[in-house]
Amino acid sequence: MTRPIDLRSDTFTQPSPRMRETIASAQVGDDVWGEDPTVIQLQERVAELLGKQAALFVPSGSMANLVALLVHTSPGDEVLLGWGSHCISYESGAGAAVAGVLFKVVGAGGQFTAQEVSAAICLSDDPHFAPTTLVWLENTHNMGGGRVFPQHEVEAIAALAHQRGLAVHVDGARLLNAAVASARPVRELVAAVDSTSICLSKGLGGPVGSVLTGSAAFIKQARRYRKMLGGAMRQVGLLAAAGLYALEHNVERLAEDHANARLLLEGLLPLKGLKLEPDHVQTNIVIFEVLESCRLDAAALIAAAGQRGLLLCPAGPGRVRLVTHLDVPRAACQQAVAIIAELLA
Ligand SMILES: *Cc1c(COP(=O)(O)O)cnc(C)c1O
Helix, strand or coil: CCCCEECCCHHHCCCCHHHHHHHHCCCCCCHHHCCCHHHHHHHHHHHHHHCCCEEEEECCHHHHHHHHHHHHCCCCCEEEEECCCHHHHCCCCHHHHHHCCEEEEECECCECCHHHHHHHCCCCCCCCCCCEEEEEEECCECCCCCECCCHHHHHHHHHHHHHCCCEEEEEECCHHHHHHHHCCCHHHHHCCCCEEEEECCCCCCCCCCEEEEECHHHHHHHHHHHHHCCCCCCCCHHHHHHHHHHHHHCCCCHHHHHHHHHHHHHHHCCCCCEEECHHHCCCCEEEEEECCCCCCCHHHHHHHHHHCCEECEECCCCEEEEECCCCCCHHHHHHHHHHHHHHHC
């Protein structure tokens, strides 16, 4: 059988032959001792790219999120965030179990406004209540369909939060997709917030790792929590080299993934039985709802597509997610549309 068309996630990207060569020739040292030159180079590169003082390489986006929660909050604090955020939905409840925070969802579809934040903040010293100490944004928002958080709202939220003494963090697993889609330098997107992360292992095509950025003081504490969680690694420059390669070669090409997502959208829109939100398709994610009237339900459609070599991902009850990435060329996206059209005909 030919290779499947894998649209389940942009985490399925394979390191390219040239990325593997870069890994093989990386200079490394003991990063727990701060002596891996390639990790240092990656951290400096990302700090500069995001316009922050310092950065820290971590094994996963989930650990980046947990470390950020640990630095910004104390147990019993409340964190405001959007519906469907990765850190409430897909991280084994780590924020509650390990950081001890209470999550309060604001807004709808993953996005929210400064007004909604203002209404939800709790600053009372009445011991009945959990004090709000952090506002959490996800940009782009995965379950929101890869939408870019409106920049004016990011700035309004950050201004309000800071005025009330709260910290602001951006889960930027796909922040570079947001930057490419909005044609802005990525540092502009996060200039108003305190800390952020990016994933090297999503659309950028790296095998492993995320990078957390923020002030020097934030990163100093983050380094301690990373160690506490078992995330400090030794000759990890091998992975940092892949990350540097990804940042060098795979950022601008994200525009191709975005164009391919539009292609999927346009191909799927005319199909009966599916509901799409055209305005939400701004980056590399397409989510559709399978209507009652459809001849297959979401699970049956995913199974039937899998039989034909097209891999799709469930995204909650009745919803299906497609994610474009560097291992799915345009022709394969056209084929994906043809397969789904056939299955629904
Ligand atoms: C994938 C993802 C993460 C977590 O990354 P892992 O490396 O899989 O732990 C965090 N946030 C968002 C928005 C993601 O999409």
